[in-house]
Amino acid sequence: MTRRAVFEFRRVSVRYGAHVAVDDVSFSIGAGEAVAFVGPSGAGKTSVLRLCNRTVRPTSGEVLASGEDLGRMSAAKLREFRSRTGFMPQDLGLVPNLRVSQNVFAGRLGRRGLLASLRPLFFARRAELERVLVILDRLGIGDKLFQRVDALSGGERQRVALARALYQEAQALLADEPLSALDPARSRETIAMLVEVASEHGWTLVLSMHDIELAKQFVPRLIGLRAGRVLFDRATKDVSDEELRDLYELEGLEHGA
Amino acid sequence: MAREAAARMRVPSRLGRRGWLLAFVLFAAALAWLQLGLSVRDAVPGDSGRGVLSLFVGGAFAPALTYESDVPEGTAPLLVKVALAVVRTVVFAAAGMSLSLVVGLLLGFLGATSWWADDGECTCNAWWRKVRCYAMPAIYGGVRVVIALMRSVHELLWAVLFLAAFGLNSFSAVVAIAIPYGGTLAKVFSEMLDECPRDSARSLRAIGADSVQVFAWGLLPRAMPDMSAYAFYRFECAIRSSAVLGFFGYPTIGYYLKLSAENLHYREVWTYLYALCALVLLFELWSSQLRRRIVIR
Numbered sequence: 231m232t233r234r235a236v237f238e239f240r241r242v243s244v245r246y247g248a249h250v251a252v253d254d255v256s257f258s259i260g261a262g263e264a265v266a267f268v269g270p271s272g273a274g275k276t277s278v279l280r281l282c283n284r285t286v287r288p289t290s291g292e293v294l295a296s297g298e299d300l301g302r303m304s305a306a307k308l309r310e311f312r313s314r315t316g317f318m319p320q321d322l323g324l325v326p327n328l329r330v331s332q333n334v335f336a337g338r339l340g341r342r343g344l345l346a347s348l349r350p351l352f353f354a355r356r357a358e359l360e361r362v363l364v365i366l367d368r369l370g371i372g373d374k375l376f377q378r379v380d381a382l383s384g385g386e387r388q389r390v391a392l393a394r395a396l397y398q399e400a401q402a403l404l405a406d407e408p409l410s411a412l413d414p415a416r417s418r419e420t421i422a423m424l425v426e427v428a429s430e431h432g433w434t435l436v437l438s439m440h441d442i443e444l445a446k447q448f449v450p451r452l453i454g455l456r457a458g459r460v461l462f463d464r465a466t467k468d469v470s471d472e473e474l475r476d477l478y479e480l481e482g483l484e485h486g487a
Numbered sequence: 488m489a490r491e492a493a494a495r496m497r498v499p500s501r502l503g504r505r506g507w508l509l510a511f512v513l514f515a516a517a518l519a520w521l522q523l524g525l526s527v528r529d530a531v532p533g534d535s536g537r538g539v540l541s542l543f544v545g546g547a548f549a550p551a552l553t554y555e556s557d558v559p560e561g562t563a564p565l566l567v568k569v570a571l572a573v574v575r576t577v578v579f580a581a582a583g584m585s586l587s588l589v590v591g592l593l594l595g596f597l598g599a600t601s602w603w604a605d606d607g608e609c610t611c612n613a614w615w616r617k618v619r620c621y622a623m624p625a626i627y628g629g630v631r632v633v634i635a636l637m638r639s640v641h642e643l644l645w646a647v648l649f650l651a652a653f654g655l656n657s658f659s660a661v662v663a664i665a666i667p668y669g670g671t672l673a674k675v676f677s678e679m680l681d682e683c684p685r686d687s688a689r690s691l692r693a694i695g696a697d698s699v700q701v702f703a704w705g706l707l708p709r710a711m712p713d714m715s716a717y718a719f720y721r722f723e724c725a726i727r728s729s730a731v732l733g734f735f736g737y738p739t740i741g742y743y744l745k746l747s748a749e750n751l752h753y754r755e756v757w758t759y760l761y762a763l764c765a766l767v768l769l770f771e772l773w774s775s776q777l778r779r780r781i782v783i784r
Contacts, residue, residue, distance in 0.1 A: 285693045313695030323690020328708050336704050340695020347700050398694060 235294070236261050236402055236434045237282050242291035244277050244458075251277040253458035254291070261401075264425055264435040266445040269455035270478055275438035276320070278455065279406050282436060283315050284308060313340025316395030316403035316433075320410055322387055326380035330371070330390050333379055334362045337398035365396045369423065384411040388420055392427065402434035409441060417441065421448045442474055539751075546753035550761055555752040565755065568743065569762050576739040577766070579657070579732065580725035583664025587725075588718060590665065591672025598630040598677035601685065602702035630673075637670025642728050646735055660737045664728055668721060675717055676710075683710040712778075719774035723767060730763055 235258040244252040252274045259265050267275045280286035281293050284300045293300045295311055303311065316337075317323075324333050335350040335358065350358055359375070366372045369389040374382060379390060388408060395403050408424060409417040421439075425448050428435035439445045445452060445466075452469050454461040454477045462473045532540050554565050563571075596602070603623050642663050649659035680702075688705035696704065733741025740759050747755035 283693055285689070309695045309697065311695075312693060315694070317690060317693040319686070319690050319693070321686045321690075323686050323693075325687040325705060325708050327712065328704075332704075336691055336696070337694065339691060339697075339700045339704060342700075344697075344699055347696075348703055351704065394694075400694075 235259060236263075236296055237436065238294040238297075239278075239281070240292050240294065242281060242288045242293060244274070244281065244286060245289045250458050252281070252288075255455075255458070255460055256291075257453060257460065257463055259434060259436060261434055262429075262432050263451060264428055264437075264449050265451045265453060266437040266439050266449040267453050267455055268439055268442055268445050268477065269461070271440065272457075273455040274458040275440075275455055276406050277458075279404050279436060279438050282402075282404050283312055283317055285317075309340055313338075313398070314401050316398055316400035316405075318388075318391045318395065318403065318405040318408055320406045322391045324379045324387060324390055324394075327378060329376050329378055330366070330374050330382070330393075331359060331362050331376060333390055334365065334393045334397045337394040337396075337400075340398075362393070362397060365393045368396075368427075369393055385416040385420065388412065389423075392424065396427065396431070400433065402436065403428060404436045406438050407440065408437065409439065409444065417444060425449065442478075542751070543753045543756075546757040549754055550757040551752065551754035552758070555747075555755055556750070565758065569740075569758055572733075572738070572740045572743050572759065573762050573766055576726060576729045576733075576763075579660055579729035579737065579739055580664070580722065582657070582661045583668060583729065584718075584722050584725045586661060586665035587668035587672055587721075590669030591676055591718075594630055594634055594669065594673035595676030595680065596702065597626055598634055598673055599680040599706075600627060601681045601683075601688065601706055602698050634670045634673045634677075637666050638674065640667060642667045643731065643735075646732055650735055655736050657737070660729070660732050660735075663732065664725055668725060668728075672718065672721060676714055679710045679713045679717070680706050683713075716774075716778050719778065723770055723774070726766060726770065727763075 238258040239256050242252055242255045243250065255274075255278065267273075267278055269275055277286050281288060281300075282295070284293070284303075287301060295315075298307075298311075300308070300311075325336070331354060332351060335354065339347050363372055363375055366375060366389075369392060371386055371389050371393075374386060374390075379387060382390065388411070403424075405424065409420055412420055421444050424437070425435065427433075435449075437445075437449065439449075446469070450466055451464070452466050453463045454469075454473060456477055461477055462469060551565060554562075603619070645666050646660060646663035649663050653659040683706060685706075687709060688701045691701050691705045729737075730740040730744075733739035733743070734745050736742060740763055744756055744759040747753075747759065
């Protein structure tokens with residue numbers, strides 16, 4: 231494989247006070263790959279994801295994005311990088327009292343000047359609305375274009391967040407626990423859609439998940455995290471049941487490794 | 488064992504800080520009453536006072552529909568005059584409010600920290616970091632002081648000042664309202680902006696939005712329902728202020744109210760008071776309807 235790594239972690243640690251959230255983690259994720267971080271709560275999945283767009287900074291080690299050290303990026307460069315990197319935090323970060331269309335428009339803020347970015351908040355152009363509508367139709371929520379986000383169900387909100395990343399024309403998507411607010415049927419549907427959309431657009435997809443069954447079924451590569459450390463990192467078909475048991479076993483956590 | 492359980496269930500403090508605060512408030516209230524020598528006897532009017540009081544109370548049940556004394560030929564009927572006074576009161580309030588909204592939004596933005604708060608990421612450019620660390624807090628501090636100064640003087644006192652400076656023109660009244668109102672709006676707006684949830688703002692920042700964009704897309708819309716509800720309330724206050732400004736001679740309700748009171752025409756006074764009440768109620772009806780649309784859809 232000669233694909234260039236989109237995200238590369240080199241001995242990255244994150245400490246919050248005395249608590250070690252991420253402990254000496256190294257891995258690399260190639261362009262167009264789909265990877266899921268799995269592990270119990272508090273394993274450091276969210277921190278790892280946030281390290282990828284520098285919303286969390288490493289205490290030591292370095293995070294490289296397309297070969298460039300994120301920590302050394304200038305403000306303008308970082309902004310440019312972020313504008314190409316979709317992000318779905320666990321709470322989705324939508325603006326509840328704005329319309330779906332407005333929330334989707336927000337996807338392009340990173341590539342717009344101030345005045346140009348304010349216009350679509352009030353006066354969306356026809357062409358822009360059409361573009362958004364195409365995206366929403368693709369995700370099956372075209373009829374919600376002018377609904378306020380706080381009137382939508384959890385599954386629909388998830389799609390709005392995905393639509394925002396699509397409108398953003400991102401090259402990678404970081405999704406933190408995208409299934410946490412959904413029932414089992416919706417979860418399956420949503421993860422299938424995420425993986426499908428990502429492969430359609432050649433996105434690098436980085437997920438964090440606690441539902442190991444769905445991760446095994448839909449994501450080709452798993453990285454097991456536990457207490458901030460990488461327990462395993464391999465193709466899903468090669469992950470053994472034993473490794474998964476170790477990942478979630480409670481005892482080791484109580485006594486520490 | 489039982490003793491241990493009892494120890495764990497012990498309420499941290501019974502009287503505690505809150506109890507002491509309550510005791511202090513009661514003590515301070517008692518002190519103030521004693522200091523002013525207030526007593527229930529003061530609430531009983533004297534002989535002449537009783538006459539005025541009965542006239543005044545009587546007027547409440549029979550507000551004037553026509554002038555209580557003869558007026559020169561060609562004077563507009565009382566109710567027309569009341570209606571005009573009401574309209575002028577609203578116009579003064581609206582002019583003052585529109586100016587103070589602009590001031591309040593601008594200073595409210597500069598006096599809020601949430602849009603320049605650095606969510607754990609710091610840029611490497613030294614020049615920009617200096618701006619972040621020194622210039623922005625300096626602007627913030629300066630704006631907070633200015634806001635406080637604007638608020639600390641009541642609109643009636645500003646009116647006295649501007650009356651002396653500009654004379655009895657509409658401009659002085661409007662500015663007198665706009666300054667303290669602008670300060671109050673700025674203070675409350677900035678606090679609403681700082682207290683509204685940051686999740687949307689953070690997620691927008693994470694996909695490349697800059698500070699002002701984060702403010703416009705992630706913070707302002709979330710604070711908007713509260714801010715507009717508060718602005719409506721302040722408009723109501725502005726109507727009252729504008730009415731009272733009439734006491735200085737501006738042609739609002741207060742002006743006519745004062746004239747009627749000085750002539751002991753208490754039934755006319757009540758006509759003006761009822762007009763003011765009706766105005767505020769009408770306004771409340773309108774604003775609550777708007778609020779319902781904004782907040783609950």
